Amino acid sequence: MQKLLTLLFVVISFTSSHLAQASELLVEKKRFELSNFETFGGKTIKQVQVGWESYGELNADKSNVVLITHYFSANSHAAGKYHPDDEQPGYWDAIIGPGKAIDTNTYFVISVDTLANLGVHNPNVITTGPASINPDTGKPYGLDFPVVTIRDFVNVQKALLESLGIKKLHAVIGPSMGSLQALEWASAYPDWVERMVSVIGAGYMDAWTVSALEHWATPIKLDPNFNDGNYYSDEPPTQGLTAALALVTQNALHPAFFNQVLKDHHPIETAPLEDIRNTHQIVDWVNGRAAQRAKTADANHLLYLVRASQLYLAGQGKQLQDGLQNIKAQTLFLPAAQDLILMPYLVRDIHKRLQSLGKDSQYHELDGQLGHFNGVSEIKQASTILSDFLASE
Template sequence: MLRTHVFLIALLSALLFPVVSHADDTTLFVEKQRFEVQNFTFFNGKQIPMLAVGWESYGTLNEDKNNVVLITHYFTGSSHAAGKYSKSDSTPGYWDAIIGPGKAIDTNTYFVVSVDAIANLGVHDPNVITTGPASTNPQTGKPYGLDFPVVTMRDMVNVQKALLESLGINQLHAVVGPSMGSMQAIEWASAYPEWVERLISVIGSAQSDAWTTTALEQWAIPIKLDPLWNNGNYYGDQPPLEGLTAALMFITQVALTPEYFNQQGKALAHSPLENAPLNDIRADHAITDWLYQRAAKRASMMDANHLLYLVRACQLFMAGQKDSLKTGLADIQAKTLFLPASTDLLLMPYHAHSAYTAMAAQGKAVEYAELNGTLGHLEGVVGIQQQAEKIKQFLDSPAR
């Protein structure tokens, strides 16, 4: 249990300081690669001269180029889905439990590709390649800031599609993704149904409904209220790290559960009547300070404007970027599997179940199962192995 606890925080929320581990003979070693698109046009019609993203691959592309599984990553993640960059890496990619030789997404069979999102949150991470508000506009020589075009899931999908086409690929055995990655996966299947044979949506949603849109706005508000944000014009000055840290605190808490936080509180000897907050309104409880310190550490690798752009991309999501959920789902031809987490407080299971019900009513090949456990939304990353056999069987089964 302790090992899972440390792995969870180090890998997903970067809230602990991990101890370096050593690779064994079965470790996948991967290399980040760079892909560029010239004169990229966004869904809203705006264009930038050049867009770059990082990508990784695992396994070997077969001669027919039809063994491709695309992995689309979650909100605070990157294309580092499996393996390690070097033996000294503290943790492997976030889905290493199910991606690799002999695993559920078997790299002896499949060519697995994963791509950094546009406006990736970890823009200052040396292992992330992304173009977004913090990037230099070649036409001005200055960061784009809020002049960067608003991003949608379709834009992320279109960059991935351009990358795959550059490799001579025009068919996906499957597209699989958790959380924000599930939105991209669903967008793939709706926007380009002729490409996608199988779709797996993990801890996801086929639309941002009214509840989700307002819940996501809570992540944006602290940044906008930080005076250093300066309407997005902070490049070259002090960035709004306090606002970004507060946003990351909210994200981390809603991605977990009361059970998890109460367990951590016990480790910190949490008490409502702790001496410091009882005697000084400026003092924090130990659990609050624990969360703040670790969120602040991670904020240094991220960019506040990028977070705002990813929030908006999630808020704008509707399957196929259509005018209704029914219409967007109707375009999907892929055999589909929904895997929500039963304790998820962020993208609650009703999201996946409503999409599943709608697709079943349309006569589509669709399946539904749940991830169980006390980690809430993060069961879709750390707890994904509990559905490894289901995922393997789904990928190995006939497409339609």
């Protein structure tokens, strides 16, 4: 069992054998600040700051920019290492770097921490969100922080790019929640985006997915320490946050993976049979990993990311068709065949709609037994598709 759980640890940590290889990139986290930012909902956030990273060199006419938009529990550390001794490189190091699918010898690759980033207590994350100090009160925002949307994440990225003198994206590419941002870029700012890649994504949140995402928020709200989000001077809702992160992990994998690696599993384990307070080994393990993740996360931030995802509709308008009609970019959709979070039907629908509008759209499914995680830890399988797409006219 220990050997099998070690294998599971490797996958849950969003790594794979190819990700563990030494990275050729050394990167640093940079900081971007805005004195005032108006949200999609019409609210103002003061003193916004986010972290960002870049890989490769910006060419003279600033036409070689590839923006990477990150997934729900990630940050801007998409590739490379901060130090040669780092245990793991960024989550997409398998496809970003010299000679790789997103070749940093050719492209200037940039990634940005989102507002309300989940890993607010990670020393390599810079973000403004509910845990930040409200300059008007001198206290953490808590749930007084304005609701933010996928469009807001995009608009902060756009402000950063403009500060660098960038006015065009060769491509925008993102997995999961990052795919929502990528498609939003193509819809909201069509003259900016030449190519868009949606990995394990969606073009809107249907009723099923909105309801499913709400289950990630529920354990936090039920934790007695939640206190309507006002816990920053008291005991935080750690149990609720841990339960939420355990559910995220469970949903992001596929039963086939559990059943393959846990071949020695037997439901009648001694400990849970003897005492109702005991749990199965696999449950203890998943909860243990979630507890580790909870140390750098914030419960309110998770709630805000859930809400941003739930509110998503390409173009953020009244009609999906209007948002899709705006798109000028070539589009590529890479769903995971066994994804149980953002199921392939969500982007298959968008792909067909774009084709019916006469748009240039491609669709390929990712293989593997990791469910949603195939779009992160097994993305190398799409290397040729990605490199060809980026080089297309």
